[in-house]
Amino acid sequence: MSQQLMKFHLLLAVLLLWLVAGCGLSGSGQSDSDAETTRITLTGSSTIAPLANEIGKRFEAQHPHVRVDVQTGGSSRGVADVRRGLASIGMVSRELAERESDLQNFTIARDGVCLIVHESNPIESLTDEQVVAIYSGQADNWQDVGGSDAAITVVNKAEGRSTLELFCSYFKLDSKTIQADVVIGDNEQGIKTVAGNPGSIGYVSIGSAEFNREHGVPIKLLPIAGIAPSQARVADGSFPLARPLNLVTRETPTGVVQQFIEFAQSAEVHDLVEELSFVPLQ
Amino acid sequence: MSPSSKDRLLTTLLQALAAVVGLLVLLIFAFLIRESTPAMTQVGLSRFVADESWHPSADAAHGSFNLLPILAGTLLTSAGAILVAAPLGIFSAVFCQLYAPPSLGWLYRRMIELMAGVPSVVYGLWGLVVLVPWIAALHPPGPSLLAGIMILALMILPTVALLADAALASVPREYLQGAAALGLSRNTTTCQILLPAARSGLVTAVILALVRAIGETMAVLMVCGNVVRMPASLFDPVRTLTSTIALEMGYARDDHRAALFACGLVLLVAVAVLIVFAELFSRRKTHAAA
Amino acid sequence: MPPRSIRWKSRAFDAAILVAPVIVSGFFLWLLADLLFQGSVYFWPSDSSAIQLSAIVDMLQHIVMFLTAEPEKAGREGGVGPILVSTGLILAVCMSVALPLGLGTAMLLSEFVSEASRFGRAVRRSLDILAGVPSIVFGLFGNAFFCQWLGLQFSILAGGLTLACMVLPLLVRAAEEGFRAVPQSQRHTAAALGFSRSSLVLRIILPQAAPGILAGLILGIGRALAETAALIFTSGYVDRMPQSLLDSGRAISVHIYDLSMNVPGGNSPAYASALVLVVLLVVLNFAAWWLVSRFLPRRSLS
Numbered sequence: 004m005s006q007q008l009m010k011f012h013l014l015l016a017v018l019l020l021w022l023v024a025g026c027g028l029s030g031s032g033q034s035d036s037d038a039e040t041t042r043i044t045l046t047g048s049s050t051i052a053p054l055a056n057e058i059g060k061r062f063e064a065q066h067p068h069v070r071v072d073v074q075t076g077g078s079s080r081g082v083a084d085v086r087r088g089l090a091s092i093g094m095v096s097r098e099l100a101e102r103e104s105d106l107q108n109f110t111i112a113r114d115g116v117c118l119i120v121h122e123s124n125p126i127e128s129l130t131d132e133q134v135v136a137i138y139s140g141q142a143d144n145w146q147d148v149g150g151s152d153a154a155i156t157v158v159n160k161a162e163g164r165s166t167l168e169l170f171c172s173y174f175k176l177d178s179k180t181i182q183a184d185v186v187i188g189d190n191e192q193g194i195k196t197v198a199g200n201p202g203s204i205g206y207v208s209i210g211s212a213e214f215n216r217e218h219g220v221p222i223k224l225l226p227i228a229g230i231a232p233s234q235a236r237v238a239d240g241s242f243p244l245a246r247p248l249n250l251v252t253r254e255t256p257t258g259v260v261q262q263f264i265e266f267a268q269s270a271e272v273h274d275l276v277e278e279l280s281f282v283p284l285q
Numbered sequence: 286m287s288p289s290s291k292d293r294l295l296t297t298l299l300q301a302l303a304a305v306v307g308l309l310v311l312l313i314f315a316f317l318i319r320e321s322t323p324a325m326t327q328v329g330l331s332r333f334v335a336d337e338s339w340h341p342s343a344d345a346a347h348g349s350f351n352l353l354p355i356l357a358g359t360l361l362t363s364a365g366a367i368l369v370a371a372p373l374g375i376f377s378a379v380f381c382q383l384y385a386p387p388s389l390g391w392l393y394r395r396m397i398e399l400m401a402g403v404p405s406v407v408y409g410l411w412g413l414v415v416l417v418p419w420i421a422a423l424h425p426p427g428p429s430l431l432a433g434i435m436i437l438a439l440m441i442l443p444t445v446a447l448l449a450d451a452a453l454a455s456v457p458r459e460y461l462q463g464a465a466a467l468g469l470s471r472n473t474t475t476c477q478i479l480l481p482a483a484r485s486g487l488v489t490a491v492i493l494a495l496v497r498a499i500g501e502t503m504a505v506l507m508v509c510g511n512v513v514r515m516p517a518s519l520f521d522p523v524r525t526l527t528s529t530i531a532l533e534m535g536y537a538r539d540d541h542r543a544a545l546f547a548c549g550l551v552l553l554v555a556v557a558v559l560i561v562f563a564e565l566f567s568r569r570k571t572h573a574a575a
Numbered sequence: 576m577p578p579r580s581i582r583w584k585s586r587a588f589d590a591a592i593l594v595a596p597v598i599v600s601g602f603f604l605w606l607l608a609d610l611l612f613q614g615s616v617y618f619w620p621s622d623s624s625a626i627q628l629s630a631i632v633d634m635l636q637h638i639v640m641f642l643t644a645e646p647e648k649a650g651r652e653g654g655v656g657p658i659l660v661s662t663g664l665i666l667a668v669c670m671s672v673a674l675p676l677g678l679g680t681a682m683l684l685s686e687f688v689s690e691a692s693r694f695g696r697a698v699r700r701s702l703d704i705l706a707g708v709p710s711i712v713f714g715l716f717g718n719a720f721f722c723q724w725l726g727l728q729f730s731i732l733a734g735g736l737t738l739a740c741m742v743l744p745l746l747v748r749a750a751e752e753g754f755r756a757v758p759q760s761q762r763h764t765a766a767a768l769g770f771s772r773s774s775l776v777l778r779i780i781l782p783q784a785a786p787g788i789l790a791g792l793i794l795g796i797g798r799a800l801a802e803t804a805a806l807i808f809t810s811g812y813v814d815r816m817p818q819s820l821l822d823s824g825r826a827i828s829v830h831i832y833d834l835s836m837n838v839p840g841g842n843s844p845a846y847a848s849a850l851v852l853v854v855l856l857v858v859l860n861f862a863a864w865w866l867v868s869r870f871l872p873r874r875s876l877s
Contacts, residue, residue: 052812053833186510191842195413295773306747399860403856500708502804
């Protein structure tokens with residue numbers, strides 16, 4: 004047999020193999036649906052996504068014919084997908100807005116938001132007025148608020164993030180008036196940014212700030228209105244800057260979706276919630 | 286089957302495949318145009334340059350849609366990156382071809398190929414965790430135009446280097462043999478003969494790298510600071526068109542969403558213009574010399 | 576002896592040429608060293624400080640476990656087994672679509688269409704523009720076209736198809752290089768012997784261009800592995816072992832992004848995953864080099 008013909012046959016064999024493998028893979032999906040695999044899709048907040056993923060895995064272990072698929076895209080995307088029927092459940096990391104009140108809401112955890120500065124910053128606390136002054140650009144040196152002579156690097160969350168909306172509503176700031184030096188997307192980006200700049204200030208989830216601080220990241224958590232930031236304070240409701248982590252559905256959930264939501268709200272997943280540095284519901 | 290009908294069959298098949306490829310770009314253009322139409326009708330072109338700031342909202346009447354600082358961000362980061370990467374890349378290619386001992390050149394080439402495959406998140410992560418604090422120590426805030434330029438330059442350099450390498454390699458050997466026969470020194474050969482002869486390939490390399498810089502998303506998102514403001518210095522934060530789309534698409538609705546697609550359209554048009562420009566410069570040969 | 580000004584200028588130029596690789600290598604090796612260090616720290620058993628044989632064995636065991644196990648605790652523990660499988664499947668889909676399309680287009684452009692042809696120029700222009708489309712635009716387009724319009728939802732298939740669009744320009748360029756390397760004399764001989772065009776291309780040129788094409792394939796895989804933004808919107812976030820191509824599957828670059836930006840304490844496993852990816856790239860690139868050097872004629876000047 005000539006070399007070219009051999010190579011051609013080899014190529015054909017590889018293609019055939021791939022086709023068979025592909026069919027085999029798709030086929031196994033088919034046989035699953037014979038046994039009625041139900042798929043629950045969750046989309047929404049990337050903050051909740053890791054938690055929902057872990058809860059989903061534990062749920063799947065207890066319910067062999069259920070698959071829980073988690074996708075990200077943002078809290079508003081979660082709401083939109085649930086409305087359009089593209090997802091069974093939406094993940095929303097904030098209180099529902101007026102226009103979203105037609106949806107069914109189920110809180111699965113709470114998350115506090117606190118201010119963080121670099122470890123080396125001598126500041127131990129800031130009043131609400133000082134925070135407003137810093138974020139609106141009136142104070143641009145740490146000396147103005149009782150610290151050392153260094154420029155303040157203001158780290159703000161990007162528009163549309165639930166944390167930003169929570170921050171603005173508590174401090175009564177209009178997000179348009181915030182003078183930021185750095186705008187970040189996710190929590191960990193904020194932590195890395197503050198850890199890399201001794202003069203910076205930002206706000207992130209308490210859980211991830213505490214976790215990082217315990218693992219040696221050079222940040223410091225500041226109290227808000229005199230209340231020290233800790234998961235315990237968020238749990239008992241005394242910490243002022245806290246948000247619920249919600250699962251939303253279009254109608255009252257039934258069947259597997261209902262089971263999943265009840266599971267997510269139950270004490271069985273409290274360890275998962277705490278591991279990801281959120282506060283379980285009591 | 287007769288030879289000519291076999292040929293016709295193959296040619297038709299190949300033309301169909303190539304047509305699919307060509308249509309793909311048109312499809313993407315059409316998609317962007319369709320999604321961004323509300324931005325054109327509701328917001329209007331003039332508002333993209335005249336509004337007071339970039340604070341878009343789902344309803345065009347309530348938000349402001351000034352894209353200029355963001356456009357400036359894209360332009361400055363890409364231009365800065367290519368200004369750094371082009372000489373470094375071309376010199377790297379010259380190094381590999383003429384100056385380096387074969388083993389060193391081999392190693393260096395492999396390293397450049399490795400650079401091309403490293404994901405943008407890794408570049409961005411390293412930039413955020415290592416480069417940005419370094420720049421912050423120099424001059425706060427850290428995430429800045431400079432950080433963006435440095436990381437982008439690192440990312441597009443493999444494109445310049447590998448394409449420039451190919452361009453230099455395709456310069457006819459006779460030119461260099463002639464230069465050697467005339468006793469020209471290595472750098473004269475490079476400057477006066479090699480680089481000019483490979484000029485069209487080098488320009489193509491630079492333009493393709495520039496295009497890649499314009500389109501980069503994840504890494505600039507992590508190191509540029511993302512503040513919508515005209516930068517006054519290298520150390521000021523900037524926001525690019527790509528990071529705007531990435532940051533805001535998750536929650537944008539209606540007119541805001543359309544405005545983001547308009548950003549994508551601007552990017553694609555800019556890329557198309559650059560490509561056509563590059564085409565005017567290049568002269569391609571299809572077959573190797575016998 | 577040339578005048579001093581020329582000597583000075585030529586020395587400066589030589590220096591510039593030598594400094595460039597130093598700067599480039601310096602920064603990249605800094606990044607690589609950081610990656611290696613942070614990644615290996617993740618694998619190193621935490622209870623031993625000295626470099627002993629048992630610690631090395633532990634580390635190797637940890638690496639093997641990492642490559643095969645499922646992610647646990649949002650990826651902070653466990654491994655990236657299902658993620659590697661998802662990534663592999665996405666790549667397989669990508670390549671099996673991009674290869675015929677790319678090869679066919681390259682064949683057409685190189686052998687069947689003249690330099691001046693308008694069709695040829697239009698196709699080349701389209702490819703170059705495709706190469707410049709921002710990755711986020713590909714993500715949005717892929718999501719709208721493959722996931723929603725074609726109804727694939729978040730799936731490996733959608734991710735692979737989107738990546739195929741992105742990798743196509745690279746493949747065509749590499750395939751064209753492969754074709755170009757075949758000497759013109761062979762085409763002339765074939766014509767003289769009365770070969771049909773298709774026989775010439777399929778039986779003579781294609782086999783010889785194969786190594787270059789394969790090398791381009793491998794480099795295309797490298798480029799595809801590096802892609803993040805497009806995959807977040809098309810193949811999705813699910814980190815379970817995929818059971819079909821229609822399942823959503825997390826690619827390794829998406830995993831690295833999630834771990835480093837979204838999960839507290841995810842830094843270390845992010846670096847470990849990045850290290851796995853880089854090692855994979857090194858292996859692939861070495862394979863590409865080996866193929867090219869074995870079968871393709873030497874192209875450099877020295």
